[in-house]
Amino acid sequence: MQERTRLEKQIADVKALDQTVEDAVMLIELGEAEGDDATIAEAEKELEAVRVKAEKMQIESMLSGEADGLDAYLEVHAGAGGTEAQDWAEMLLRMYTRWAERQGYKIEWLEESAGEEAGLKSATIKISGHNAYGWLKTESGVHRLVRISPYDSQARRHTSFSSAWIYPVVDDSIDIVIEDKDLKVDTYRASGAGGQHVNRTDSAIRITHIPSGIVVQCQNDRSQHRNRATAMDMLRARLYEAELQRREEEANATEATKSDIGWGHQIRSYVLQPYQMVKDLRTGHESGNPSAVLDGDIDAFLEASLAGKVGMTRDGDAAAG
Template identity: 45%
Template sequence: MLELDLSAEIQALRTTFDNIAEVVNVDGLKAEVAALEERAADPDLWSDQENAQKVTSALSHRKASIRKVEGAGNRLDDLEVMVELANEMEDEDTAAEARAELAALEKTIQDLEVQTLLDGEYDERSAVMTIRSGAGGDDATDFAEILMRMYLRWAERNGYPTKVLDTSYAEGAGIKSATFEIDAPYAYGVLSVEAGTHRLARISPFGSADKRQTSFAAVEVIPLMEEATEVDIPENDIRVDVFRSSGPGGQSVNTTDSAVRLTHLPTGIVISMQNEKSQIQNRAAAMRLLQTRLLLLQKEQEAAKKKELAGNITASWGDQIRSYFLYGQQLVKDLRTGYEMTQPDQVFDGDIDGLINAGIRWRKRPDQD
């Protein structure tokens, strides 16, 4: 006789879910959606395209949050019904389906719980990621491209739109650097724990001596700012260079000088943009990103000054945050949290939620304040 009892597991999930729903405040989100829908219905909205995009993006993000929370609640209800049916019908197939759904729901609710920890000033924004190769020659540039693919695959797995803004290809393998957007609610808050130095140890595919090679790549994550009007940039502080967009091996993908490079002379910050078709579009996109970086730099300097005055100038994040081992032991280990995964291929294919969630929980520990 079939006796499927998942009541304890379901009750634990429901308790966690109720806490999440209280923090997320679905009723409050629905009120925001109603207000945004009213603004979106205004026939004059698109006379200001930038403002219209802000409204529609905010509307989309809040609806997505509501769908996630309500969807998880509905699935919990359905799971209880599924367990009852399995027992009434003594159907092992339905019981197996219920067990599988329980495991899937545990992951879904865990992800939602982690999202409730994201309460930083910019956490709910979309993200702009930059990957830069470090020491290690061809292995490092290849590693940078592997990391770029990893994050883009993670976004694809979650259904998040992405846009590659700029790529600098290496003469040999891989990339010197790349910048791309991930447009999703809380993408910045989630991915900000990925910022830092990543290390790869493997038998190099580019050498003939079969020696172990260690290479490095840096990951930078900043929030996507719709506007950065708090930063005024005098024209004299910017050098503008235009050039032709190019792909791997220098093959031209554009017959006009549409790509733009902005150099902020006082800070040395350089922004390149070649994704858009026209020079005007690329310059506008580059300027927005430059304003964002300067705004964040300003806030970082203010925070550093506060720490200095308080007598604490030790950064809470070390440079090297994670190691990827592809020789002997197959292992990915986060050096901050101790979280490990023994299947690097899956990690490089975008299966990084466990690493990310562990990082978010670690960052919210009292001893990390």
Template identity: 50%
Template sequence: MLRELDYKQAVATMSATLQELGVSLDIASKREQIQEYEQKINQQDFWDDNEKAQKVLQKSSDLKNIISEYEGLNSDLEEIEILIELGLEEEDESIENDIEKSIELLEDKIDKVKIKTLLDGKYDDNNAVLSINAGTGGLDAQDCAQIILRMYLRWADQNNFKVKTLDLISDPEAGIKSATLLVEGTNAYGYLKSEKGVHRIVRISPYNSSGKRQTSFVSVDVTPELDDNIEVEINPNDLKIDTYRSSGAGGQHVNKTDSAVRITHIPTGIVVQCQNERSQFANKDIAMKMLKGKLIQLKELENKERIEDIQGTYSQITWGSQIRSYVFQPYKLVKDHRTNAEIGNVDSVLDGNLNLFINEYLKMNKMKNK
């Protein structure tokens, strides 16, 4: 006999959750925003500024996707209700399997949307600039930095984010010394901000002839890419700008011109660099955006009113601030030291399956800020 009461209770719970989600997502407000964007799109001079037009189109599309996803959840719930009634009318117990699978699938979809409602930080919906640096430890640390880089590239691909390499310093023998990526897509920073800190890898080193276990450290920094409409005043006298020859891939043009740019913010010691673009001007523009993101983040962290008020060494990430360990030996385990979330399948995590850790961090952060 169909478990009518159990199914109807599950439907009632999901219905209540969807109503709460509708409030959290502020669906009505998003519909109004779409109408405002549509008015802009229909203006004759809309395409006069192509870059600005593309951003408006992207924002409108993002809002439409949110609404479509929410409406899809409600449609799925209605289908489950119909399926339950059908099973009762026909007294068909074979339909029970379909009902249970549908409920399980919808609960999973609702959980994923609930996670998105946790992304309510000021810059959470922005693109993210993610920097990876090998710690001390020579080739082994550099190899581990490359493993972490690959992990984020896999994660971005699996979650439909675009990635652009802004800077990459490889080592001719093995691994990378550092890499900086621009991860593009809605909520890229909101998700990746949880990855900021030191990542610890314990394994039998392929570079250790005696086959001993070795611990390597990789630091990850994440800042939001700021929109052009966010103004950040930086005193030009506080900047040291160096140009140098690009070392990455890019053919003869990269090797023959001093197109790479390194900018140092003297009061804080923040250093950013970019060598991906062909021209020095383009590299400088991207490097300045990276610097602004770091300064804004640091300004808010230290509760300063102005950028000029920030002094001292930029040291948000220290080698004691380990956020996660990836252990291959003597057992296999990935553990997040902030949330205590853990997975025994290390290879799966390094293949980009990071969402458990990201989601647990977002939930923990929300509880802290209540």
């Protein structure tokens, strides 16, 4: 039923665009016949809106992967550099939460470790909505910020690094076996936002999956049991995402076509000084308005990286064939 609903919505969206084009063309013909420039301009504006929406729908049609329709977990970690990097991590997380709000997605905070003076050492949120993982899956990697530091009394330019990691929320239909002997479970006292009760008990949970080295943690509830259940869901999601990555790497024709998402690999630079520009180092897509990007206007970057990912997969399939 979910698949049927999704397909019905896609068909309805295409029919709606088709009808809008027909109406706009009719308005243009009517405006030309009556010499009404205002009507023609209005119709041309409608056609431009159709073009933009059609391009987005074309990108969405690429989100047909096994996990693309799922919700997403988003982790942000500050790199080395103390307060500078921690402030940048908070800015990066705000960028993604603002983007999610624009999409009408639901955001749930799962874990937050505050910085010593400002910002965040790390944070994990859950973003719920159709194709949340599909849209965000190419955002995993290191993000670089260049700016005049507000924390430097000499107003010097600083470069900071933070990482974002995206993995899908696994539903119950996907069976992932996790054995207790492979887990190390730690409890600790929660920190950061969360109300007065959050610091009173050791309710926060950290789970380490020993074979893979994957670590997840949750502190959003005062109940240790509920935090453990959420952390286990996150661990299942991380293991599932790791399996998806393994399959994708096997499907690639050559190592050269793979995208390394290791800590040392920057996927995007955000430059605020001495000039203003955001540039994706994988696709070459640029924006001269970093303020808008940091306020969540990242659709063009997501679309460019998704288009590149699909192109890469097709090239790999052709080479393998």
